[in-house]
Amino acid sequence: MSKFFSERFSALTPYTPGEQPRDQRYIKLNTNESPFAPPQSVVEAARRETEKAHLYSDPTCSKLVKKAAEVFGVSENMILPTNGSDEILNFAFMAFCDKRTPVVFPDISYGFYSVFADLHGIPCRKIPLKDDLSIDPRDYFHANATVAIANPNAPTGLALSLREIEEIVKNNPENVVIVDEAYVDFGGESVVPLTKKYDNLLVTQTFSKSRSLAGARLGLGIACESLIADLNTIKYSTNPYNVNRMTAEAGYAALCEQAYFDEKCREICSVREYTAKELKALGFTVLPSKTNFLFARSERIGGAELYEKLKARGVLVRHFSAARIEAFNRITIGTKEQMDVFLQKVREILEEHGR
Numbered sequence: 053m054s055k056f057f058s059e060r061f062s063a064l065t066p067y068t069p070g071e072q073p074r075d076q077r078y079i080k081l082n083t084n085e086s087p088f089a090p091p092q093s094v095v096e097a098a099r100r101e102t103e104k105a106h107l108y109s110d111p112t113c114s115k116l117v118k119k120a121a122e123v124f125g126v127s128e129n130m131i132l133p134t135n136g137s138d139e140i141l142n143f144a145f146m147a148f149c150d151k152r153t154p155v156v157f158p159d160i161s162y163g164f165y166s167v168f169a170d171l172h173g174i175p176c177r178k179i180p181l182k183d184d185l186s187i188d189p190r191d192y193f194h195a196n197a198t199v200a201i202a203n204p205n206a207p208t209g210l211a212l213s214l215r216e217i218e219e220i221v222k223n224n225p226e227n228v229v230i231v232d233e234a235y236v237d238f239g240g241e242s243v244v245p246l247t248k249k250y251d252n253l254l255v256t257q258t259f260s261k262s263r264s265l266a267g268a269r270l271g272l273g274i275a276c277e278s279l280i281a282d283l284n285t286i287k288y289s290t291n292p293y294n295v296n297r298m299t300a301e302a303g304y305a306a307l308c309e310q311a312y313f314d315e316k317c318r319e320i321c322s323v324r325e326y327t328a329k330e331l332k333a334l335g336f337t338v339l340p341s342k343t344n345f346l347f348a349r350s351e352r353i354g355g356a357e358l359y360e361k362l363k364a365r366g367v368l369v370r371h372f373s374a375a376r377i378e379a380f381n382r383i384t385i386g387t388k389e390q391m392d393v394f395l396q397k398v399r400e401i402l403e404e405h406g407r
């Protein structure tokens with residue numbers, strides 16, 4: 053730390069992204085990216101737009117917003133595109149939390165929530181998941197705080213129903229409920245339609261997982277007009293050109309390729325079920341996932357040890373050292389071929405370990 057670093061941030065522990073190693077070729081099952089490249093139309097759209105890279109982008113992303121409004125069935129003033137959904141979450145924490153309005157979220161959830169709370173000096177309350185690692189919606193009724201819930205949750209992969217989320221929204225009329233739908237396309241129920249009914253619901257979505265654009269950085273906030281207006285105040289006070297023009301075009305093109313992404317999501321879900329079945333046959337406990345990853349543990353080997361041994365064999369998964377989940381690994385669903393290599397390595401490791 054330099055002597056110039058503001059005291060406000062000196063105790064901040066930043067978010068730790070999943071490893072992106074350059075030293076060898078790994079099978080990367082650790083950051084929940086899609087194993088499928090975007091379709092050619094998306095690649096071409098971004099490439100064409102590069103010719104205009106000397107000009108600032110449209111700060112309102114009007115072409116993308118118009119298309120997104122059509123796809124999500126809401127009006128244009130209910131959508132705000134951002135630089136990944138991490139940015140819309142950051143804006144939301146700035147806009148809807150402060151010393152008097154803390155934030156609540158599950159003790160096991162997306163790691164960025166507590167980082168944003170610390171960054172902005174927002175008090176946070178972590179509500180323990182139930183013993184089966186699911187969320188009890190009633191724990192969030194009358195929270196007297198901004199509520200942040202990933203649905204499906206990460207890294208557990210478990211989902212609440214639309215009805216359960218609606219109950220949380222209904223029972224917090226004086227507070228904003230942020231529903232992070234990063235994984236909703238893999239079997240969850242989106243509450244986007246409820247944004248037309250409730251003035252306290254903000255839904256965040258990302259193009260990073262189901263739409264094969266993690267490296268392009270594109271997210272969306274969807275909420276009633278007044279919440280979006282507040283978020284725009286934050287956006288125009290930080291970075292008006294938060295979405296670059298190549299990404300805005302790629303995002304537009306991606307929204308025109310719904311059939312392609314639906315097909316890929318179906319494929320990922322089917323490989324997920326296959327992988328879960330094989331892991332269970334090896335004695336793993338596998339949580340029922342509505343995402344593009346599995347959260348699994350084995351009685352036969354510790355979470356950290358399995359992670360290390362897979363890495364030594366060229367397969368990267370994600371391990372978290374938090375006490376309640378240290379026995380688990382989070383395994384992104386890749387192609388069938390990648391998952392067969394992963395499963396083979398797991399079998400080898402267990403065999404060696406049992407000897």
Ligand SMILES: *Cc1c(COP(=O)(O)O)cnc(C)c1O
Pocket residue numbers: 084135136137138139162202206232234257258259260266269270271
């Ligand atoms: C991946 C992820 C995000 C953020 O993704 P971006 O790449 O910033 O769009 C947000 N929430 C959860 C739960 C995630 O897993």
